Amino acid sequence: MPEDHERPDRTESGRDRRADEPTERIQFLSGDLSGSDAPSREAVGEGTAEADAVRWPDDPETAEVDESRRGTKPAITPPHVAGAAADTAESPDTGRTGADGATRHEVPAEDDTERTDTIPRIAEETTAVPLERDAERTDTIPAVAESTETVEPAAPAAFATASPEYSHDATEWIGHQQPHQPQQDPFGVGQQQLGTPGYPPQSPFGDPAEVPDQREDSAGSLFGRRLPPRRSLLRAGLAAGITLGVLVLLYIGDLAFSSGQVPRGTTVAGVDVGGLDPAAAERELRSRLDDSLSEPVRLEVGKASSSIDPTAAGLSMDWDATLDRVGSQPLNPITRLTSFFTTREVAPQSNVDREKLREQLNRVRNDLHRESVEGTIRFEGSEPVPVFPVTGRNVDIERSLDVVVRDWVGGDPVALPYTKEEVRTTESGVRRALERVARPAVSGPVTVNGDGVQATLAPADIASALRFEPNDSGGLDWHIDVPTAKKVVKPQVESTLKEGKDASFVFEDGKPTVEPSETGRGIDWKKTFEPLREKLTQSGSDTIEAVYEDVPAELTTEEAKKLGIEEKVSTFTTGGFSEDSGVNIKRVAQEVDGALVKPGETFSLNGHTGIRQKEQGYIASGIIKDGRPDEAVGGGISQFATTLYNASYLAGMKDVEHREHSYYISRYPMGREATVFQRPDGTSVIDVKFKNVSDSGILIKTAWTSDSVKVTFWGTKQYEVKSETSDKTDVTEPEEKTIPAGEHCIESSGKKGFTVYNTRIRKNIETGEVTKNRRKVVYDPQPIIKCEKKKDEQ
Incomplete structure (x- = not known):
């Protein structure tokens, strides 16, 4: 719109009226719209744009907006324009006198051309501009259109006291801008204010005061300046495009560089x-x-x-x-x-x-x-x-x-x-045990009262017997190790004890008889040391009493008699060993002599003797190692093992474990011999084991001479045993080995290897049941050993 363009008022005579003549306009705007002179739907015209856009309220205090037009900015004709148009349509007169005697000035309706030229320009240039007096609107509208500065309109002091009866005119005032082209409010702000009582506020001159369009603050502001929405979007898009272009140029430059x-x-x-x-x-x-x-x-x-x-x-x-x-x-x-x-x-x-x-x-x-x-x-x-x-x-x-x-x-x-x-333990748990147990426990000696004698546990003795173990709460549990404490106390009360005696077997006239058992008197050490837990951690007497008890024999007289050891069951003898081997054979025979194997029990040679070293009376003697003659402590015991195995074989015992020599030794029966071996610490490697499967006990008796050893089983004979051995098969020749000079060497003529089968036939004397056990035995050829002589010995 060009600057200084003024829109003239229309009077009853059609002459232009300037905005500086407010008297009649004030009277026109302040007329009673609730009276008979208020424009009616019929006056506006049913079905016209004005009638469709506005619902005139029956109550002047309220105004409704057509629900069908919600969501858009309604095109509403101000009441003074609509009323003037209606009056002009009714009568060609230029003026009318209302019921109150006031003169009503009729404004001729604008033709389509004027409305088309004027209103759309304002709509295009500005948004929601409040109606002003004609002179003010002429100056203000172009200013809004040409400037993006935010202008807050100044209202007279009497603005706040404007007459309330025009509060419903907000819809008419806004709708005066463009009655035929309602504009969409992109943010819905203007729509919220339509039909609101008291809005827009009225000036004391009857015109609505200038009210900033709230949509400008929410959608028309960009870079701190208030713009129409379309301009804001265009400028934002342009700024974003320029920024993106700069970033792309920087990215390409950085990538190239x-x-x-x-x-x-x-x-x-x-x-x-x-x-x-x-x-x-x-x-x-x-x-x-x-x-x-x-x-x-x-x-x-x-x-x-x-x-x-x-x-x-x-x-x-x-x-x-x-x-x-x-x-x-x-x-x-x-x-x-x-x-x-x-x-x-x-x-x-x-x-x-x-x-x-x-x-x-x-x-x-x-x-x-x-x-x-x-x-x-x-x-x-x-x-x-x-x-x-x-x-x-x-x-x-x-x-x-x-x-x-x-x-x-x-x-x-x-x-x-x-x-x-x-x-499992914690430091605090250890400290508790230290303060509550360990230190009090060794704070002084403990006296043990026996039968007329006393024994003393000194603090050092108590310390050696204390045992601590982790518990599940981070602390330590403790107890007294009974064997350790017993070892200290028993010698001091030995005179009050009596050793028990088991029943045993002695031979009179070549037959075994039972020697009665004796009950002993001893101390129940566990019960004796039980009070120590309380005595060691609490103050008071540090004296405990020894608890005596009878100690029955492990084998009583009655038990021994029931074993049925009455006759010879089997016997076997071997000989031909060397003198040093004879020492070891005699020693092991002494340890086994008198061993008792009850029905169902298993006897182990290594388990019965335990460690067989010099401390136990054994000496170094000849053995076979890697096919070569050698020496070791306990050598020769294999001959006793062979003798023991054959006695159990002929007695009908069950073979649990045994192993033949790698090379055949001619003084033993083929396929019926055994060897033993254990490590220096007594750990068993090769053993002789048998199980007593008879109904009676087995008493093992041994006898020896300088060149022979005999093993006899006594009990009740239950089986008759026969042995069958096959001829040699798969004979293999020995190889010859020369031992370098300087190495330990014992020459040997070597022996052939072969395979043999042995079968034991066992018959139960009472039932007649016969069982056979066949065993394959393979002997390796023993190499021919030659010792290389040193040069000075040749």
Whole structure:
């Protein structure tokens, strides 16, 4: 709209009326719309745009907006215009007198051309401009259209007291802008104010006061200035496009500038190589890392540490793989932007021989490994010393391989992965046991009253008998070790004790008879030491009483008689051993003599004798080792084992365990012989075991001479036994071995090897049941041993 354009008022004579003549206009606007002169639906015209757009309220205090037009800005004709048009349509007169005698000035309706030229321009240039007096509207509307500055209209002081009867005119006032082209409110703000009582506020001159369109604040403001919505969107889009264009140009420039370089912010083992070309990056890495690559790699597990030589561990730097790993320039703009503010650590790549690395880690494992230690209390003499718990550390070698390969470059210590070995006790639990048990327990001696004698447990004796064990609450449980305390007290009360005696078998006139058993008198040591728990931890008397009891024999007279040991069941004799072997054979025969095997029990030769070393009376004698004659303590006992095995074989006992010699020895029956062997600590390796399957007990009696040994089983004969042995088969010739000069050597003529089968036929005397057991025995050929002589002996 051009500046200074004024829209004339229309009078009853059609003459233009200037906005500086307010008198009649005030009278026109202040007329009583509720009276008969108020424009009616008929006056406006049913079905016209004005009638459709406005529902005239029956109550002047309220105004309704047609529900069918909600969501759009209704085109509403102000009542003074609508009324004037209606009056003009009714009568060609230029004026009318109302019921109140006031003169009504009729304004001729605008033709379509005027409305089309005027109103749309205002609608295009501004949004929701309040109606002003004609002179004010002429000046204001162009100003709003041409300026984006926010202007807050100044209202007279009397504005707040405007007449309330026009509060419903908000719809008419707003609708006066464009009756035929309602505009959509993109934000729904203007729609909320339609039909609201008291809006818009009236000026004291009858015109609605200028009210800022609230939609401008919510949608028309951009960069701090109030704009129409379309202009705001256009300017925002233009600004965004320019910004995006600048960013694209910067991105392309940065990508072009850094092409062929290591991505910005990249570090390898703490060395910054970002922005360098690959060759420069390699030079930088070599200059910074080369020296550290040959230094020992420090390994840590908790506070423990050790080191390995990277060369011995098969570790070396793979420069090519490392440079490949740093990667090329990223295309993601976000990644490129963040690279200005962040760093990207790339792990160095290494060549590794995993077997060598595993060997080096196992070598230093003991330096890093820590055994778990449970809390307890030990004693130095009678002084208690707390042992606080320690959580164990067990290095995980397999996981450590990958960790070392990943972290060894750069010189920093490598923290190896490990698993914890938890403990049950706590430090506070150990301290409680120290203060409440250990220290009070050794604060003084304890007296044991026997039958007329006394024994004393000194503090050091108590300390040696105290035992502490972890419990589930982090503390320590404790008890007195009875055997330890008994060892101290028993010698002091020995005179009050009587040893019991088991029933035994003696031979009179070549037959076994039972020698009666005797009941002994002893002390129930467990009951005797039970009161110590209370005595050691509480104040009071430190004296306990010995609890005596009868000690019955393990084998009573009645039990012995019921065993049925009455006759000889079997016997077997071997001989032909050397003198030194005879010493060992006699010694083992002494230990076995008188052994009793009850029905269903299993006898073990190694278990019965226990350790057979010099301390037990055995000497070094000949054995066969790896096919060669040799010597060992206890040599020759295999002859007693063979004799024992044959006695059990002929008695019908069940063979539980036995093994033949590797080479056949001619003084033993083929397929019916045995050997034994045990380690120096008494651990059994090869044994002779049999089970008594008869109804009677078996009493083993032994006898020996200087060159023979005999084993006899006594009991009640239940089986008749026969033995069948096949001829030799699969005979093999011995090989010849020459032992170098200087080595221990005993010459041997060697023996052939062969296979033989032995069958035992056993018949039950009472039932007649016959059982057969066939056994295959393979003997190796014993090599011919020749000893090489030294040159000075030839």
